[in-house]
Structures are given as C-alpha cells and as structure tokens.
Amino acid sequence: MLNVAAQTDSIRQLNVVEIKATRSLYFSSASKFQLIDSATLERYSNNNLADLLAHESMVFIKSYGLGSLASSSFRGAGSSHTAVLWNGFNLQSSMHGMIDLSLIPANFLNTVQLQFGSASALWGSGAVGGAIHLNNSNTFNKGISVYSNTSFGSFFDKQQQLSFELSKKRIVSTLKVFNHDAKNDFEFTNRAQYGKPIQRQRNAELKQYGLLQENYIQINQFQLLNTRYWYQYSDRQMPPSMTQNVNVSIQKDESSRFTTEWQLNKNKYSVNVRAAYFDEKLYYEDSLSALFSKSHSQSAIVELETKFSITKYDMLNIGVNNTNNSAYTESYNKRYNQNRSSVFASYRLHTLNLKWNAILNVRQEFLNSQVLPFTSSFGVDGNVFKYFYLKLNVAQHYRIPTFNDLYWVPGGNPNLLPESGLSEDATIAYKQVLKKVKVELEAAAFNREIKNWVIWQPDVSGIWSPQNIQEVWSRGLEYKLNVNYRTSKWEVLVSGLYNYVLSTNQKSVSANDATLHKQLIYVPIQNSQGNFLIQYKGTSISYNHIYVGYRYTSSDNKNYIKPYSVGNVRLSHDVVLTGAKIKVYAQFNNVFNEKYEIIEYRAMPLLNYQLGLAIYFNEKNK
Amino acid sequence: MKTNKILLFTAITFGTIFTSCKKDDPEPDPTTPTASTTYDNGVFVTNEGPFGSGTGTLSFISRSGAVAYNDIFEAKNTFPLGNIVQSMSIHNTKGYIVVNNSGKVEIVDGSTMASEGTITGFTYPRYFLGIDNSKAFVTEWGTGGLAGSVKVVDLVTKTITATITTGKGAENMVKVGNKVFVACGGGFDNDSVVTVIDALTNVVDTTIFVGANPSYIQVDANNNVWVLCKGKQNATWTALEQTGKLVRLNGTSYSTELSLSFASTSSQPTNLVVNAAKTTLYYNYSGKLYAHAITATSLNATATINRSFYALGIDPVNDQFYGSDAVDFSSNGKVIRYTSAGVTIDSITVGVIPGNFYFK
Numbered sequence: 001m002l003n004v005a006a007q008t009d010s011i012r013q014l015n016v017v018e019i020k021a022t023r024s025l026y027f028s029s030a031s032k033f034q035l036i037d038s039a040t041l042e043r044y045s046n047n048n049l050a051d052l053l054a055h056e057s058m059v060f061i062k063s064y065g066l067g068s069l070a071s072s073s074f075r076g077a078g079s080s081h082t083a084v085l086w087n088g089f090n091l092q093s094s095m096h097g098m099i100d101l102s103l104i105p106a107n108f109l110n111t112v113q114l115q116f117g118s119a120s121a122l123w124g125s126g127a128v129g130g131a132i133h134l135n136n137s138n139t140f141n142k143g144i145s146v147y148s149n150t151s152f153g154s155f156f157d158k159q160q161q162l163s164f165e166l167s168k169k170r171i172v173s174t175l176k177v178f179n180h181d182a183k184n185d186f187e188f189t190n191r192a193q194y195g196k197p198i199q200r201q202r203n204a205e206l207k208q209y210g211l212l213q214e215n216y217i218q219i220n221q222f223q224l225l226n227t228r229y230w231y232q233y234s235d236r237q238m239p240p241s242m243t244q245n246v247n248v249s250i251q252k253d254e255s256s257r258f259t260t261e262w263q264l265n266k267n268k269y270s271v272n273v274r275a276a277y278f279d280e281k282l283y284y285e286d287s288l289s290a291l292f293s294k295s296h297s298q299s300a301i302v303e304l305e306t307k308f309s310i311t312k313y314d315m316l317n318i319g320v321n322n323t324n325n326s327a328y329t330e331s332y333n334k335r336y337n338q339n340r341s342s343v344f345a346s347y348r349l350h351t352l353n354l355k356w357n358a359i360l361n362v363r364q365e366f367l368n369s370q371v372l373p374f375t376s377s378f379g380v381d382g383n384v385f386k387y388f389y390l391k392l393n394v395a396q397h398y399r400i401p402t403f404n405d406l407y408w409v410p411g412g413n414p415n416l417l418p419e420s421g422l423s424e425d426a427t428i429a430y431k432q433v434l435k436k437v438k439v440e441l442e443a444a445a446f447n448r449e450i451k452n453w454v455i456w457q458p459d460v461s462g463i464w465s466p467q468n469i470q471e472v473w474s475r476g477l478e479y480k481l482n483v484n485y486r487t488s489k490w491e492v493l494v495s496g497l498y499n500y501v502l503s504t505n506q507k508s509v510s511a512n513d514a515t516l517h518k519q520l521i522y523v524p525i526q527n528s529q530g531n532f533l534i535q536y537k538g539t540s541i542s543y544n545h546i547y548v549g550y551r552y553t554s555s556d557n558k559n560y561i562k563p564y565s566v567g568n569v570r571l572s573h574d575v576v577l578t579g580a581k582i583k584v585y586a587q588f589n590n591v592f593n594e595k596y597e598i599i600e601y602r603a604m605p606l607l608n609y610q611l612g613l614a615i616y617f618n619e620k621n622k
Numbered sequence: 623m624k625t626n627k628i629l630l631f632t633a634i635t636f637g638t639i640f641t642s643c644k645k646d647d648p649e650p651d652p653t654t655p656t657a658s659t660t661y662d663n664g665v666f667v668t669n670e671g672p673f674g675s676g677t678g679t680l681s682f683i684s685r686s687g688a689v690a691y692n693d694i695f696e697a698k699n700t701f702p703l704g705n706i707v708q709s710m711s712i713h714n715t716k717g718y719i720v721v722n723n724s725g726k727v728e729i730v731d732g733s734t735m736a737s738e739g740t741i742t743g744f745t746y747p748r749y750f751l752g753i754d755n756s757k758a759f760v761t762e763w764g765t766g767g768l769a770g771s772v773k774v775v776d777l778v779t780k781t782i783t784a785t786i787t788t789g790k791g792a793e794n795m796v797k798v799g800n801k802v803f804v805a806c807g808g809g810f811d812n813d814s815v816v817t818v819i820d821a822l823t824n825v826v827d828t829t830i831f832v833g834a835n836p837s838y839i840q841v842d843a844n845n846n847v848w849v850l851c852k853g854k855q856n857a858t859w860t861a862l863e864q865t866g867k868l869v870r871l872n873g874t875s876y877s878t879e880l881s882l883s884f885a886s887t888s889s890q891p892t893n894l895v896v897n898a899a900k901t902t903l904y905y906n907y908s909g910k911l912y913a914h915a916i917t918a919t920s921l922n923a924t925a926t927i928n929r930s931f932y933a934l935g936i937d938p939v940n941d942q943f944y945g946s947d948a949v950d951f952s953s954n955g956k957v958i959r960y961t962s963a964g965v966t967i968d969s970i971t972v973g974v975i976p977g978n979f980y981f982k
Contacts, residue, residue, distance in 0.1 A: 241674075463859060510949060550647070601677065
C-alpha cells in the first residue's frame with residue numbers, strides 16, 4: 001500500500017513500492033502530508049470526499065448543503081487553488097478550475113493523501129494551496145472478493161455499493177458500482193424570514209450512480225500495466241437559500257474518465273508512461289430564470305517519465321507532459337482548445353540511511369505558444385534527536401486562468417496572466433513508539449503570497465470581467481496531536497488538529513480601500529477538530545468534533561457568520577466468519593443539534609443518522 | 623520516565639494550542655441602530671447585498687447627519703430583507719421594499735421600519751409605484767428576465783390582483799395624469815419600448831418605440847416624459863451596435879419630440895434623474911455626470927462631476943447629488959454627496975452594493 005512511511009523505506013524496496021506510487025512520495029518528502037488510510041476510508045464508506053475531508057482534515061470544505069456543491073480551501077487559498085489528482089492526473093476543471101468534492105465517493109478510493117503547501121513544480125498549474133491525491137491501488141493474489149454495503153438514513157437517504165475483485169498472481173480486475181438516492185428534505189429554522197419559521201428544505205433531491213473498473217496486469221518481472229475507467233452520473237436539485245423564497249433549478253453532471261499506465265521497473269531505472277482521457281458534461285436548468293445551460297469539456301493527457309540514480313546518494317526523475325483541454329458552453333462564442341506542454345525534473349540527494357534528504361523540483365510549462373513562468377521548489381527533510389522530524393520547503397506556484405476567465409461572453413478577458421507566487425513552510429514532528437503507545441505531535445508554519453489573483457468585477461461599462469488585481473498573503477500555524485494505544489484486542493485513538501490562518505488582501509484597488517489587509521471571505525481564521533476512537537475486538541465507537549470559527553462574508557470584514565461546533569458519533573460492530581466479514585454500523589451526525597451554516601443562509605441539517613450493513617467475502621486462490 | 627516525557631510534551635502542545643486560540647470575535651458594527659430609531663427627513667439607500675445566497679440591507683442617511691444608519695430593517699424586525707434588495711418607495715406613510723431575487727415586496731412603517739407584511743408571488747420584481755389608497759403597480763422582469771409586466775397590487779389585501787403585459791424587462795415608471803409610463807429596459811434580453819398604461823382601467827394605452835433598452839424615465843416641469851436608452855450590445859459584447867439615446871416624449875400626445883444619440887460605441891448612459899424644479903436632467907455617461915436642461919436640443923459636452931456612479935439620486939429638498947460606489951461589489955459601499963454645483967460634501971459608508979435611493 002502507498003503510505004507516508006514508504007518515504008523512509010530503503011531504496012531496495014523501491015521497486016515494490018513503485019508499483020503504486022506516483023512521484024509525489026519521493027520528491028515531496030519535504031512537504032507536510034496527511035495520509036487518510038484505507039481503515040479511515042472504510043469508516044467513511046458511505047460518504048463523499050467532501051464529508052471525509054471536513055471530518056478528518058483541516059482543509060476547509062465550503063459546502064452549500066447536504067449533497068450540494070462542495071469545494072476546498074487549503075491554507076486560506078481559493079477553491080481553484082487545490083490540485084485534485086486522481087492517480088496523478090489532475091481533475092480540476094479547465095472551465096472553472098474547481099472540482100465538486102461531493103461528487104467523489106469515498107469507497108472508490110483506496111487512500112487519500114493531502115499535500116500541504118505549493119507543489120506546482122511537481123503537479124503543475126493549480127497546486128497552490130495544496131494537493132489532494134486520490135489513489136487506487138491493488139494487491140495481487142488475494143483471490144476472489146465480493147463486497148456489498150447498504151445504508152439507509154435520514155431524509156430518505158439510500159445507498160448501495162457493490163464490489164467484485166478477481167486477484168490472481170499476475171492479474172487483478174475489480175469492478176465497483178454504487179447508487180445513491182436522497183430526498184434531503186430536512187427541517188431547519190429559517191432565520192431569514194419573519195417569525196423564524198421551521199421549514200422543510202425543498203428542491204434538494206439527489207440521484208447518483210457510478211462505476212469504477214480497474215485492471216492491473218503484471219506483464220513480467222519488470223512490467224506492469226493498469227487501466228481504470230470511472231463513470232459517474234449525478235442528478236441534483238439545487239435547494240434555495242434562506243433568503244430566496246423559491247428555487248427550482250437542477251444540475252446534472254456526467255463524467256467518464258479513462259486512464260492507463262505502463263510501468264517498467266528495472267533495478268537501475270524505471271519508466272512510466274501514462275495517459276488519460278476525461279469527458280465531463282454539465283447541464284444546469286433553472287426554469288424560473290429560463291436558463292438552460294449545457295457545458296462539455298474534454299481533456300487528453302499523456303505523460304512520460306523516467307527515474308534513475310546517478311550515484312547511491314541521489315535519485316533523478318525527468319518527465320514530459322502534454323495536456324489538451326477543450327471546452328464548449330453557449331456562453332463561449334465557440335469551442336476553445338488549449339494545448340499545454342510541460343517539462344519537469346526532480347532531483348533528490350539523500351544520506352545512505354535516508355534520514356536526510358534534499359530535493360529540487362523544476363517545471364517549465366508552455367501554454368499554446370506562450371511560455372509560462374518557470375517554477376521550482378527546494379526542500380530539505382531529516383530526522384534529528386531520534387524522535388524529531390524536520391521539513392523545510394520553499395516553492396513557487398502558479399495557476400493558469402480558466403476557460404471561463406478567458407472566453408466567457410460577456411466579460412471574458414483573453415489577456416489574463418497566470419496567478420503566481422512563492423510559498424515557504426516548515427514542519428516539525430515528534431514521533432515515538434513506546435510499546436503499545438504511539439505518539440505523534442506535529443507543528444507547521446507556512447507563509448504564502450499569491451500575485452495576480454483573478455477577480456471578477458464590473459469594468460467601466462458595467463460588464464463583469466476578470467482582472468489580475470488581487471494580491472493575497474496567507475500565513476498560519478497548524479498543530480496536530482495523535483496518540484494511539486493498541487493491544488491485540490484494544491485500540492484507543494485520540495487526535496486533535498488546530499489551525500490558525502490569516503489570508504489577507506494586500507493590494508489597494510481604490511483610494512481608502514476598506515478591504516486592504518482584511519481576511520478573504522469564507523476563510524475561517526480558526527478551526528479545530530478532535531477525534532476519539534475506542535475499539536475492542538471488532539466493536540468500536542468513535543466521536544468526531546469539528547469547530548469552525550468566524551467566516552467573513554464581505555471583503556471589508558464588516559459582515560460575518562458565526563462559528564459552529566458539530567459533533568458526530570459512529571458505532572460499528574464486525575462479525576468475522578471464515579472467509580467473510582459482516583459489519584453493522586450506525587452514524588449519527590450533528591448529535592448536539594447545532595443550528596449552523598457553512599455558507600451564509602444555506603441551511604444545514606440537525607441530528608441525522610445513517611444505518612448500514614457491509615458484507616465482505618473472500619475466497620483465496622487455490 | 624519515557625511516559626513522563628510524552629505526557630510533558632503532550633501538555634506543552636495542548637498548552638500551545640489553547641493559548642493560541644486567540645479570540646477573533648469581530649467587533650459589532652457601530653452604525654447599526656437600536657430598534658427604537660425612527661427615520662424621517664433623509665434618504666433611504668437600498669443595498670442589493672452580496673450575490674449568491676446573501677441578503678440585501680436598507681440604510682438611512684439623515685439630511686443633517688454625516689453617518690448612515692445601516693441594516694435598519696433587520697435591526698427593527700430581526701430578520702433580513704432577502705436576496706438582492708432592488709428599490710424602495712414610500713406611499714401613504716408605508717414603505718414598500720422590493721426584493722428582487724426573493725420575489726417579494728416587504729411592507730414597513732415608513733418611519734419606524736416595523737414590518738407590516740409581505741406581498742409575494744413576483745418573479746424578479748424591480749420598482750413600486752403607488753397609484754391610490756388601495757392600488758399600486760410593481761414592475762417585474764418575469765421568468766428568466768425575458769418577459770416584462772406590471773403587477774397590480776391590492777394594498778389592502780396585500781395580494782397581486784392582475785398582470786399587465788409590457789415590453790421586456792419592465793423597469794422604472796412615472797405617472798402623468800392617469801397614465802403610467804413604463805420603461806422596458808429589455809431585462810436579460812433587449813427591447814426598445816415604453817409601455818403606457820391607463821392607471822384607472824389597468825389597460826395598455828399604447829406602446830412607444832424609443833431606442834434600444836430604455837431603463838430610466840423621468841417627468842419634467844412641462845409634464846413631458848424623458849427616457850434614457852442604454853443602447854444594445856453586439857453578439858460578442860465587444861461594442862454597442864446601437865448606441866444610447868436620450869428621448870423626450872410628449873406627455874399627452876405620446877409623440878417623440880426629441881431624440882438625441884450618444885456617440886460612444888463602448889459606454890452606455892445610465893442613471894437618469896431630475897432636479898427639484900424638474901428643469902434639468904442628470905445622467906452618467908463615459909465615467910462622468912452630465913446635465914441636460916429640458917430646453918436643450920443637443921447633448922452637453924461638459925461634465926458636472928467627473929465621476930460615474932452605480933446609483934444616482936437628487937435630493938428634492940436641496941438639489942444635492944447622492945452618488946453610490948459599490949467598490950468591489952463584495953464590501954460595504956459608499957454614498958458620496960455633492961452640492962448642486964458638483965462640489966463634494968462627504969462620503970458615507972452604507973451596505974453592500976448600494977443600488978437605489980428614496981428621498982423622504
């Protein structure tokens with residue numbers, strides 16, 4: 001399995017690990033990472049990625065409500081400043097730069113890794129605040145496995161998941177399907193209406209289904225081939241905000257994503273060739289506004305890279321990437337095409353025991369015929385005083401304007417420059433294993449500037465148009481505590497996270513600009529989280545608590561919404577039989593009935609639950 | 623020993639976490655009034671509010687004061703006005719606040735702002751015009767902002783009683799005698815008419831073609847009607863294929879007496895207002911404020927104020943100009959006051975996107 005510990009594994013194991021790893025592991029060891037492992041993902045099997053990250057990480061998830069659009073903010077950056085990489089391929093939309101995290105089912109993923117800090121030299125445009133790595137991996141020779149998971153919950157939430165896996169000595173083939181329906185007609189107090197009436201959420205129904213098919217073939221001792229196909233359809237109604245009386249709009253999202261990768265792993269070098277084709281359709285209909293909008297985008301990505309050592313103290317990776325994006329919507333006056341080529345290289349110097357590493361990453365991207373800013377990062381990481389781990393990283397970043405920014409009629413501005421800037425961060429961790437207790441403490445500090453931030457504002461003739469006008473300075477502190485006690489029967493886990501992030505506008509656009517040095521809207525200054533889990537044999541109870549501080553809703557920080565605290569409880573019981581495992585679980589969200597809004601006047605549900613049954617069956621190969 | 627070390631380290635870390643939990647409570651806004659404040663002798667400013675799911679607000683600037691009372695509706699009624707507050711009028715001592723994206727009109731006491739009910743059932747309503755003690759007209763853009771109508775409202779039952787179809791994007795209205803002139807600015811599409819309605823019978827009298835997208839309308843001292851047409855964008859929104867126009871209609875015969883075209887193919891004229899004597903009109907064009915005497919037969923080349931405004935008003939009491947600046951459309955806006963000669967008096971912070979004035 002791919003995990004952070006693999007970073008410190010010896011070079012001899014490299015070939016084994018390589019099968020599943022992208023270059024992130026080797027050349028980002030100076031970045032702060034958070035791994036969400038398969039055990040955690042299993043606890044969130046009937047949730048989407050937005051729920052998972054809101055509960056298990058300090059990435060701020062800006063959600064419009066249950067099952068609605070959810071985007072991410074890393075370290076005070078914007079929603080298009082997070083690279084979301086599915087097995088190394090960027091899923092950010094070429095049209096608007098975002099991806100709706102509520103459309104990614106957690107059970108389609110094997111691990112999720114969060115990389116904090118800028119990583120454009122490794123991942124290209126968009127990896128500004130951080131990167132979310134969504135990984136699929138597999139193990140050969142496990143036999144035949146069947147997994148089913150069914151859950152029912154509040155507001156007519158129904159989910160079914162089914163997986164089949166055939167794992168032979170040299171071939172693994174898996175198929176996962178899911179189906180999810182919900183009415184989401186929860187009750188809430190409408191504080192925006194006279195008398196603050198209790199209302200039932202309207203127009204909030206969703207229907208989603210999808211499949212993921214993966215194949216892994218060990219061609220011979222050195223070569224591995226894989227293919228993945230991910231299809232998903234989502235049909236959602238868009239609920240009104242509390243200040244709107246009615247909303248009848250719907251949104252349909254349909255995506256097909258195909259990837260393939262060939263790996264050659266020799267002792268002295270490795271070669272990877274990977275390709276992807278993404279097709280994304282979005283249909284938005286608001287019959288009240290008589291708005292019927294269709295958009296359709298495609299991306300074709302080809303990447304080639306090779307990795308080798310020159311001496312026993314180093315590792316070099318060189319690669320090229322070509323990405324072709326194409327998109328059309330009625331609001332562009334034609335279909336636009338964008339061709340992006342990049343050359344990238346990474347060099348890591350390390351001590352023989354791998355305790356100390358120094359890494360340089362560089363990337364040069366060309367957009368159509370335009371030369372984009374050269375991007376690099378340099379980092380050092382190492383182990384001091386036995387239990388302490390230190391990481392220092394300095395990175396340049398950039399984000400190219402989206403198709404909407406460039407081509408939208410009216411207002412699109414084809415002369416926009418890429419956003420760019422520099423980030424620095426330092427992480428210190430203390431890790432100690434004491435018999436049955438494992439303790440991990442981590443503190444990180446970061447500093448980042450984003451120049452030429454694209455903002456839409458009316459121009460002189462009153463037409464909304466994007467300009468490179470904002471300059472944003474973000475800085476903050478992040479703390480983490482993790483204590484784990486484990487015996488053969490018991491497991492106790494206590495963890496806490498706390499973030500303090502300032503993300504302020506540094507550029508005055510007008511005289512006496514009241515937004516100067518003010519926090520960006522919807523970036524909480526403080527948030528924290530606690531997790532407590534206790535498990536005895538196959539029975540566990542866990543409690544998760546989230547606190548999100550004030551969020552400003554106007555750029556001069558005169559308007560804001562209140563902090564909120566939400567508690568969630570989960571109970572789970574496993575019954576292990578020969579060759580099979582049955583899991584019964586119950587999830588209770590918002591157990592203290594907190595009335596809260598993530599986005600102003602967007603209702604969130606009070607106490608709600610999900611009950612589920614998962615059955616796993618495995619028959620080993622003979 | 624080792625366990626102690628871990629405990630110590632844990633304690634230090636938690637200590638650091640809690641001490642760094644800085645209090646970040648925002649300060650209360652000193653411009654929010656108490657619930658007992660009354661609002662007379664001044665101007666109401668409707669603030670559209672942030673786009674998306676937010677709420678608009680209502681501000682009040684007294685003629686003698688140098689600061690505004692902000693968010694006066696919620697301060698009195700403890701609930702917000704709703705999404706995109708478009709405009710306000712006072713009719714028979716009651717305030718009628720038109721909330722565009724919430725499709726409603728909030729009724730308040732014109733002095734205390736105490737809520738007196740809501741009229742619902744509109745689709746993108748824009749402006750309110752009181753006709754008599756029991757009747758009012760409300761313009762709306764209709765479905766998709768692609769239609770246009772005047773809704774007839776019964777002020778006693780607070781319900782919509784009839785719909786009068788007009789040109790697309792019914793906008794500002796003026797009343798001359800018993801006739802109501804409705805500027806039809808095109809909404810999210812284009813149109814070029816003024817619809818004239820008989821206020822006694824609620825029937826359309828006639829439709830007058832004036833010029834592309836007439837959004838602003840005023841009556842002068844001679845009871846003639848002035849219409850400001852914004853012009854029409856080409857298909858790619860790169861230039862105006864029809865430039866703006868200032869048109870004078872005879873208030874009784876409806877004939878077009880004067881039609882003056884603006885030269886610019888990029889700038890659209892906006893914000894037509896008239897002074898207290900109703901002898902001079904003012905409008906924004908090309909980033910400036912221009913005057914137009916009702917006797918003039920050509921457009922003025924010299925500006926009165928070298929600045930354009932998001933919304934514009936003239937105080938009928940003293941002819942002072944009120945111009946609004948929406949700044950970045952995401953923070954509190956400003957209202958700048960000028961003397962009738964165009965000399966700056968002061969600048970006052972109001973709510974997010976100040977879009978209309980009502981002088982009381």
